[in-house]
Amino acid sequence: MISKMGQPSNKPSCSTAIDLSFPHGPAIAIRVDFAEYGAEGVLHQHPQGQLILALHGAVTCTAENGVWVVPPDCGLWVPGGVPHSNQVTSNARLTYLFVEPGAAMLPAKCCTLSVSPMLREMIHRVAELSETDARDAHGDRLVRVMLDELALMPRERLELPVSDHPKIALIATALLANPSDRRTLIQWAEHVAVSGRTLKRLMVQETGLSFGRWRRQLHLVIALRELAGGATVQQVAGELGYESTTAFIVMFRKALGTTPSRYFTDRLLSA
Incomplete structure (x- = not known):
C-alpha cells in the first residue's frame, strides 16, 4: 500500500531536533532512526548543505520544483539555504551529512549523487566521531578526504520535475x-x-x-x-x-x- 507519509505525530520533528549551531568543523554526520522521531514533512532550511543517505526504509525530498527519492547506493544533495521537506517511512534509518558553505566543490542545485561503498563507510565513520575526535588532526583529515570524494561522485537522474x-x-x-x-x-x-x-x-x-x-x-x-x-x-x-x-x-x-x-x-x- 502506498505509504501515507508526513502524518501528524507527538514525536519531535527531526529537522527541528538536530542542533547545528555548535562549532564542528567543515562537516558533521548524524545517524537518525525515525522510530525516535515524528515523520518529517516540515518545510525547513539551514545554511549548511545536506547529503541524505538511506540505511533502511524510504525517504523522498521535495525542493526546488522537484521530488527526489533516495535509493540505497545514492545520496540526495540539498545545497545550503534551499527550503526542503523530507518525507520518510516509519522504519527509516538515515545518515545526514551536513557540509558548511564553501567546504567542498558540490553542486549548486539539488541532485541525487551516487555514493561509492568507500565514501559511504567514510561518512558512517565520521558519524561515529565524538565532538573531540572530530576536531583532532586525524578527524580533520578524514573529513577533508571524505569531502574530496563526495565532490567526485557522479549524478543520478532519479528526480520528478514539478x-x-x-x-x-x-x-x-x-x-x-x-x-x-x-x-x-x-x-x-x-x-x-x-x-x-x-x-x-x-x-x-x-x-x-x-x-x-x-x-x-x-x-x-x-x-x-x-x-x-x-x-x-x-x-x-x-x-x-x-x-x-x-x-x-x-x-x-x-x-x-x-x-x-x-x-x-x-x-x-x-x-
Missing part, C-alpha cells in the same frame, strides 16, 4: 495522491480547462518531459520509495494501476535497466 504553474501543479498533486489514475493527456486537459495542445506544450515547458514520460517518472519515483519501504513488487504494481506485475516490471526495467528485485539486491550488496 512546477508551480497552477495547471501542472494541480495534475501533479492529484497524481501524487492517486498514482493509479490513468486519465490521458486530453482528459487531464479537460479537467484543468485547457486544450490538449496547450497542456502538451505546458508539460514540456514546465518539466522538460512529455506527459507520458513525466507520468512514468512519477511512477518510478513512487515505486523506488515504496519498494525501499518494504512493499512487494505486486503491491506496488497494483497501487500504481498496472494491469499486471509483468507490465510494471517492464516499465521499471526500461527506466533503470534491471528488474526491481535485482535493483535493490545489487545496491544493498554494494552499499
Whole structure:
C-alpha cells in the first residue's frame, strides 16, 4: 500500500531536533532512526548543505520544483539555504551529512549523487566521531578526504520535475495522491480547462518531459520509495494501476535497466 507519509505525530520533528549551531568543523554526520522521531514533512532550511543517505526504509525530498527519492547506493544533495521537506517511512534509518558553505566543490542545485561503498563507510565513520575526535588532526583529515570524494561522485537522474504553474501543479498533486489514475493527456486537459495542445506544450515547458514520460517518472519515483519501504513488487504494481506485475516490471526495467528485485539486491550488496 502506498505509504501515507508526513502524518501528524507527538514525536519531535527531526529537522527541528538536530542542533547545528555548535562549532564542528567543515562537516558533521548524524545517524537518525525515525522510530525516535515524528515523520518529517516540515518545510525547513539551514545554511549548511545536506547529503541524505538511506540505511533502511524510504525517504523522498521535495525542493526546488522537484521530488527526489533516495535509493540505497545514492545520496540526495540539498545545497545550503534551499527550503526542503523530507518525507520518510516509519522504519527509516538515515545518515545526514551536513557540509558548511564553501567546504567542498558540490553542486549548486539539488541532485541525487551516487555514493561509492568507500565514501559511504567514510561518512558512517565520521558519524561515529565524538565532538573531540572530530576536531583532532586525524578527524580533520578524514573529513577533508571524505569531502574530496563526495565532490567526485557522479549524478543520478532519479528526480520528478514539478512546477508551480497552477495547471501542472494541480495534475501533479492529484497524481501524487492517486498514482493509479490513468486519465490521458486530453482528459487531464479537460479537467484543468485547457486544450490538449496547450497542456502538451505546458508539460514540456514546465518539466522538460512529455506527459507520458513525466507520468512514468512519477511512477518510478513512487515505486523506488515504496519498494525501499518494504512493499512487494505486486503491491506496488497494483497501487500504481498496472494491469499486471509483468507490465510494471517492464516499465521499471526500461527506466533503470534491471528488474526491481535485482535493483535493490545489487545496491544493498554494494552499499
